[in-house]
Each structure stands twice: as C-alpha cells, then as structure tokens.
Amino acid sequence: MFEGKDGGSSEKNRRFLVKMALGTNNVEMSFQNELKSSGTNSDFPADLRENNISHESHFGFSKLLFALLLILFLLKEILLSVSFIIFFQKNSQLLEEKNYKSSIKEMIHTNLECVRNNSTMKGKVWSCCPKNWKSFSSSCYFISTEAKSWNESQENCSGMGSHLVVINSKKEQDFITQNMDRNAAYYVGLSDPEGQGHWQWVDQTPYNQSAAFWHAGEPNYGGGHCVILNYRGEHPQWGWNDNICNIRQRLVCEMMKIYL
CATH class of the missing domain: 3.10.100.10 (Mannose-Binding Protein A, subunit A)
Structure with missing residues (x-):
C-alpha cells in the first residue's frame, strides 16, 4: 500500500513537472516569437519614428522659408514695375508737353513761307515764317x-x-x-x-x-x-x-x- 501510494504520488509529481516544463517552453517560444516579429533591437522603431518626424519638420520649415522668399521677391518685382510705370508716365507727359510747346507754332500756323536755311542748325534745311509775317534775323513779325x-x-x-x-x-x-x-x-x-x-x-x-x-x-x-x-x-x-x-x-x- 505504501509503495502504491508512493508510486501514485510520484506519478502526479512527474505529470506536474511535465506541465511546468511545457508551460515554460510555451512562454519562451511566445517571447521568442515576439522578438522575431519586432526585430532584434526593440528600440529601433522608436528611433526611426523620431528621425522621420525631425526630417518632416525640417522639410516643412524649408518649404515655408522658400514660400516667404518667393513672396518677397514677387513684391519687389511688383514695386519695381509700378515705379517704372509711374516714371515712364511722368517722363512721357513731360515729353509730350515739351513737344507740344515746341510744335504749337506749327499747329497754329499751317501756311508757311520758307527759305533755305543758311544757319548751322543740324538737320534743319528751311527757316519759315507764317504767311503775311515779316522775316528778320531769327524772328518773324506781324x-x-x-x-x-x-x-x-x-x-x-x-x-x-x-x-x-x-x-x-x-x-x-x-x-x-x-x-x-x-x-x-x-x-x-x-x-x-x-x-x-x-x-x-x-x-x-x-x-x-x-x-x-x-x-x-x-x-x-x-x-x-x-x-x-x-x-x-x-x-x-x-x-x-x-x-x-x-x-x-x-x-x-x-x-x-x-x-x-
């Protein structure tokens, strides 16, 4: 009877040890599987994410800086264009006024009496006075x-x-x-x-x-x-x-x- 009891007890102990061994192996296998699925270095994914965030931030700042510089350049070009247009308009107006003053005599007097010019005025062949005006020296008299x-x-x-x-x-x-x-x-x-x-x-x-x-x-x-x-x-x-x-x-x- 004693041996039988001891034998039964030994059998239970053996089964317990087998279960413990199997459970330990399952835990180890599960842990190893997690390591394999996540890689040998558990810190690598976190570092990679931090690098990606830093790179994206730097790229976004560069895009913003480029956009600001482009806007400033365009504003400068617009101001230069506006200044040139204003300058051109003013000079055109002054030139028109000068031309008007210099040609007012021609516009008023369309009927001229001319003689060949003996002066040294470049490009001027004829000296003229309006019809019925008297010519003397460089002037005309009415x-x-x-x-x-x-x-x-x-x-x-x-x-x-x-x-x-x-x-x-x-x-x-x-x-x-x-x-x-x-x-x-x-x-x-x-x-x-x-x-x-x-x-x-x-x-x-x-x-x-x-x-x-x-x-x-x-x-x-x-x-x-x-x-x-x-x-x-x-x-x-x-x-x-x-x-x-x-x-x-x-x-x-x-x-x-x-x-x-």
Missing part, C-alpha cells in the same frame, strides 16, 4: 492794323504763338518801322506795371537803357505804364513813349522762326 489795349494786344499775340515785339537793336527797330503806318502808333512788349520806372520786356529780356529808343523827354511818367512805337518829333522819326495801357493802339507781334 504788324496788325487792329487797335487794342496793351493787355488785349499781348493776348492777341499769345493766341498766335508769339508775344508783343521785343526790340533789342536799332537795326531791328528800323526793319519793323519801314512796314508801319506813320500816322498810327503800335504797342511793343515793354511795360512798367507798378509805375516806378522798372521797365520790363514780356519775354523777360533784361531792360537795357543803352538799347532804348525813347523820344526826347520820354518817358514822362504821365500815367503811362505801357510803351508805344510812333513817328513824331521836331525832326520826325520813330521812337518810344509811355502810354496809358487802356488806350487802344495797333500792335506788333514777334515769334521765333520755324525751322524745318
């Missing part, structure tokens, strides 16, 4: 038979692209007067707006006393602030005297010749 005040006379000349005549020499005056009516008087472009003896020409030419051709006793400052050219005197000749600006007189206009 002697009007209408009577107007001094201001109206200047406006009349300005409307023809000219101004009241500015006399710079005795030769110029002699040329003009040979085409004038001795019984009339003609406004010239000399005035003293303040009545203080400060004479000034309409084209801003400085007044030169040595090139002034006043009649004897003139100017007498008797309320006359504008100058007329007339024929009178003890020994009649053409000369200047001051005149009340509102009195209507004839006029002489002057303009530069037109060169073609």
Whole structure:
C-alpha cells in the first residue's frame, strides 16, 4: 500500500513537472516569437519614428522659408514695375508737353513761307515764317492794323504763338518801322506795371537803357505804364513813349522762326 501510494504520488509529481516544463517552453517560444516579429533591437522603431518626424519638420520649415522668399521677391518685382510705370508716365507727359510747346507754332500756323536755311542748325534745311509775317534775323513779325489795349494786344499775340515785339537793336527797330503806318502808333512788349520806372520786356529780356529808343523827354511818367512805337518829333522819326495801357493802339507781334 505504501509503495502504491508512493508510486501514485510520484506519478502526479512527474505529470506536474511535465506541465511546468511545457508551460515554460510555451512562454519562451511566445517571447521568442515576439522578438522575431519586432526585430532584434526593440528600440529601433522608436528611433526611426523620431528621425522621420525631425526630417518632416525640417522639410516643412524649408518649404515655408522658400514660400516667404518667393513672396518677397514677387513684391519687389511688383514695386519695381509700378515705379517704372509711374516714371515712364511722368517722363512721357513731360515729353509730350515739351513737344507740344515746341510744335504749337506749327499747329497754329499751317501756311508757311520758307527759305533755305543758311544757319548751322543740324538737320534743319528751311527757316519759315507764317504767311503775311515779316522775316528778320531769327524772328518773324506781324504788324496788325487792329487797335487794342496793351493787355488785349499781348493776348492777341499769345493766341498766335508769339508775344508783343521785343526790340533789342536799332537795326531791328528800323526793319519793323519801314512796314508801319506813320500816322498810327503800335504797342511793343515793354511795360512798367507798378509805375516806378522798372521797365520790363514780356519775354523777360533784361531792360537795357543803352538799347532804348525813347523820344526826347520820354518817358514822362504821365500815367503811362505801357510803351508805344510812333513817328513824331521836331525832326520826325520813330521812337518810344509811355502810354496809358487802356488806350487802344495797333500792335506788333514777334515769334521765333520755324525751322524745318
């Protein structure tokens, strides 16, 4: 009986050990299988993920920086383009105004009388004056038979692209007067707006006393602030005297010749 008991007990112990052994092996096999499925280094997947995140962050920052630089470059190009357009428009406007001023005489006077140009002006073959104007030196002169005040006379000349005549020499005056009516008087472009003896020409030419051709006793400052050219005197000749600006007189206009 004792042996039987011992034998049964031994059998149970043997079965227990076998189960324990089998269980241990299963645990080991399961653990080994997990290692095989995850690789030999359990830290590698985590490191790989960190590297991928770092690389993606760096790539995203580079894209953002490139986009900002591209935007700045485009803004700079736009500003340069706008500045160029504004500059071009302003210069075009100035050029148009200059061309308009230089061609206003041609637009006003379409009927010209021209002679071959003997000057050294490059590319200019002809020197011209409007029809019915007189040519002398580098100027053209229009002697009007209408009577107007001094201001109206200047406006009349300005409307023809000219101004009241500015006399710079005795030769110029002699040329003009040979085409004038001795019984009339003609406004010239000399005035003293303040009545203080400060004479000034309409084209801003400085007044030169040595090139002034006043009649004897003139100017007498008797309320006359504008100058007329007339024929009178003890020994009649053409000369200047001051005149009340509102009195209507004839006029002489002057303009530069037109060169073609």
